[in-house]
Amino acid sequence: MKENISRCLDCDHKQNWIGTFHSQCNKILRKEIKAVGFKPDFAIYDDDDQSSLIRHILKEFNIYEALYKGVASRIGILKASMISPEDFLSQGDGFSFDEKLGRVYLRYQDELQRSNSLDYDDLVRLTVKLFDENPKVLHKYQEMFPAILVDEFQDTNRAQFRLLQLLAGKQKNVCVAGDDDQSIFKSKGSDTGNILNFEKEFPGTKVIKLDRNYRSTGNILKVSSSVIAKNIQRKPKCLQTDNLCGEKVFYCNLGSEEDEAKYVSRAIKDLYLKSNYEYNNFAVFYRINLQTKTLEDALREESIPYQVIGGTSFYHRKEVKDIISYVRLALNNNDNVSLRRIINSPARGIGSTTISKIEQEAKKNSLSLFKTLKSMLQTNGVAASFKDKLADFVKTIEDFSSRSYRSAADMIKDIVEKTGYLDELEEERIQAILELSSSAENIASRDFIDRVSLSSASDEAPPAHAVTLMPLHNTKGIEFPVVFIIGLEEGTLPYFKAFDNAAEMQEERRLLYVGMTRAKQILSLSSVKRRRVYSKIQEQEPSRFLADMPKDCCTWVERAQQKEKMVASSALHPPTKKAPSFIVGSRVKHPAWGVGIVRDCCGEGEEAKVTVNFPGIGLKRLAAKLANLERI
DNA sequence: AAAACTCCTCTTTTT
DNA sequence: GAGGAGTTTT
Numbered sequence: 149m150k151e152n153i154s155r156c157l158d159c160d161h162k163q164n165w166i167g168t169f170h171s172q173c174n175k176i177l178r179k180e181i182k183a184v185g186f187k188p189d190f191a192i193y194d195d196d197d198q199s200s201l202i203r204h205i206l207k208e209f210n211i212y213e214a215l216y217k218g219v220a221s222r223i224g225i226l227k228a229s230m231i232s233p234e235d236f237l238s239q240g241d242g243f244s245f246d247e248k249l250g251r252v253y254l255r256y257q258d259e260l261q262r263s264n265s266l267d268y269d270d271l272v273r274l275t276v277k278l279f280d281e282n283p284k285v286l287h288k289y290q291e292m293f294p295a296i297l298v299d300e301f302q303d304t305n306r307a308q309f310r311l312l313q314l315l316a317g318k319q320k321n322v323c324v325a326g327d328d329d330q331s332i333f334k335s336k337g338s339d340t341g342n343i344l345n346f347e348k349e350f351p352g353t354k355v356i357k358l359d360r361n362y363r364s365t366g367n368i369l370k371v372s373s374s375v376i377a378k379n380i381q382r383k384p385k386c387l388q389t390d391n392l393c394g395e396k397v398f399y400c401n402l403g404s405e406e407d408e409a410k411y412v413s414r415a416i417k418d419l420y421l422k423s424n425y426e427y428n429n430f431a432v433f434y435r436i437n438l439q440t441k442t443l444e445d446a447l448r449e450e451s452i453p454y455q456v457i458g459g460t461s462f463y464h465r466k467e468v469k470d471i472i473s474y475v476r477l478a479l480n481n482n483d484n485v486s487l488r489r490i491i492n493s494p495a496r497g498i499g500s501t502t503i504s505k506i507e508q509e510a511k512k513n514s515l516s517l518f519k520t521l522k523s524m525l526q527t528n529g530v531a532a533s534f535k536d537k538l539a540d541f542v543k544t545i546e547d548f549s550s551r552s553y554r555s556a557a558d559m560i561k562d563i564v565e566k567t568g569y570l571d572e573l574e575e576e577r578i579q580a581i582l583e584l585s586s587s588a589e590n591i592a593s594r595d596f597i598d599r600v601s602l603s604s605a606s607d608e609a610p611p612a613h614a615v616t617l618m619p620l621h622n623t624k625g626i627e628f629p630v631v632f633i634i635g636l637e638e639g640t641l642p643y644f645k646a647f648d649n650a651a652e653m654q655e656e657r658r659l660l661y662v663g664m665t666r667a668k669q670i671l672s673l674s675s676v677k678r679r680r681v682y683s684k685i686q687e688q689e690p691s692r693f694l695a696d697m698p699k700d701c702c703t704w705v706e707r708a709q710q711k712e713k714m715v716a717s718s719a720l721h722p723p724t725k726k727a728p729s730f731i732v733g734s735r736v737k738h739p740a741w742g743v744g745i746v747r748d749c750c751g752e753g754e755e756a757k758v759t760v761n762f763p764g765i766g767l768k769r770l771a772a773k774l775a776n777l778e779r780i
Numbered sequence: 781a782a783a784a785c786t787c788c789t790c791t792t793t794t795t
Numbered sequence: 796g797a798g799g800a801g802t803t804t805t
Binding site: 781782783784785786787788789790 | 796797798799800801802803804805
């Protein structure tokens with residue numbers, strides 16, 4: 149984003165703050181947080197940390213622990229709406245489950261305070277608090293930002309809106325861009341009311357309707373518009389385009405997941421060989437990450453390069469999180485979640501009994517676990533048999549804290565070495581830690597940790613020569629010439645958890661809409677008759693959303709009989725059965741580029757198109773008739 | 781406290 | 796079907 153903006157603007161982009169709400173707030177709070185009662189070395193808890201803290205509290209409160217997800221989500225929405233635990237408790241009747249929820253919420257905030265830690269919502273919440281309570285500080289930042297622009301405004305929540313209002317001050321020099329049809333994070337507390345109320349909060353707003361679509365073909369626009377039009381709660385709009393109708397939207401119903409994966413990868417291969425598309429012009433979208441597995445197998449089978457975006461992120465891997473927890477604990481000794489995580493990994497003989505003793509003591513004195521541990525050691529509050537182990541642990545952490553490392557990588561190496569973390573670890577996990585370490589070169593530990601918790605999938609560089617695989621949730625703001633959306637079945641898209649909730653069902657529809665509108669030229673949809681759900685094979689019904697698509701804009705294959713018909717490109721181009729006239733992997737000689745290796749070949753005789761990799765020159769796609777290739 | 785076993789869950793997720 | 800978390804066993 150920064151690069152794009154500095155390319156477009158002829159000014160020093162370093163003066164502009166460009167980033168997410170959370171990273172901007174982090175930047176402000178690292179400087180100013182003392183004013184709202186935290187220390188500047190605060191840790192940032194991600195969703196995993198948040199979950200483990202909530203589970204811990206539920207256990208303590210004797211509430212069925214498996215509820216933690218629902219509890220986390222409720223608390224998240226409360227925080228995003230800036231409702232404090234006290235507010236929430238005072239609304240309740242004192243008996244219902246909400247009462248319990250309120251107490252968990254209260255305890256959760258208390259635990260964060262004691263750990264000197266912030267969750268994502270706190271980053272925004274505390275910045276709002278800071279500005280509310282400190283007019284001078286607010287003024288400083290208002291002066292700093294004479295104008296503010298917010299993109300993807302439909303995904304903002306109440307707290308973020310409040311922050312915007314504060315920063316905008318009297319000048320109200322604000323520009324926001326958003327589309328309620330693309331709101332796919334309502335369940336995370338984002339509030340399209342921010343769009344609807346904008347004109348009220350900022351009187352005199354000039355509204356510009358962006359109803360011209362410059363991206364997609366007429367057919368794609370028509371079909372996707374018909375899908376989204378069925379949502380009840382939306383601002384009606386009518387998008388127009390000057391683009392040609394283009395190819396019809398393709399839909400195909402296939403037998404199994406494997407068929408679908410094969411169908412997608414063959415279609416990609418066909419289009420790649422027969423037209424001017426590069427692999428990075430293709431994207432495959434799906435509802436849930438599980439769906440990548442079959443797809444990856446099929447792509448590999450066809451030797452199509454691909455890159456998976458999203459999914460279980462690298463930073464969420466157990467071993468990576470462990471090491472990061474060490475770094476965090478070293479930077480902020482009060483980080484209880486990190487301490488709980490690593491106090492006995494690798495195993496150092498500190499078991500649950502010992503830990504719960506420390507927990508009890510910490511609760512009694514309302515201190516962090518680490519501080520409690522230290523004072524217990526001093527006052528001989530520990531059995532002699534554990535004392536050495538605990539003292540050892542404290543010493544190790546304090547050693548990490550006090551050392552000044554040249555880079556986060558140095559710190560990680562030291563941690564791994566001193567704790568023996570790699571001993572008895574599988575090769576794959578060792579590799580992950582080495583990768584973590586190399587990504588931490590030349591960056592201070594503090595900055596590294598912030599980057600780990602605040603960076604996003606969209607920060608990743610787009611793949612140079614690979615097909616993109618990503619979940620629909622990640623597709624906002626990007627576009628591809630060719631898009632495949634797979635798994636349009638009841639239960640998959642819409643996802644079954646949305647079945648009994650009208651609001652969530654509309655969100656599923658928006659999800660599909662966002663995905664469809666990423667396509668510039670070719671859009672291919674598919675569904676499957678049978679899908680393996682966990683370990684059972686299930687009969688699948690086609691998605692209800694398919695019924696809302698105008699068939700005159702589509703090529704519709706309800707029942708794919710012969711395999712050859714299942715390839716989308718056979719509808720787009722006449723099928724040519726190919727007998728390769730150049731064998732993949734063989735060597736050929738070109739008059740200008742010399743010797744290369746055939747990577748791909750399609751068509752036969754003079755019609756053949758050959759893809760050859762010439763060392764030092766790169767990939768070339770050649771028509772056999774013209775290229776004058778010599779087999780060697 | 782470590783090892784073995786059983787159970788459970790299994791969206792998406794900006795940060 | 797797999798991986799993680801929790802529980803029981805040694």
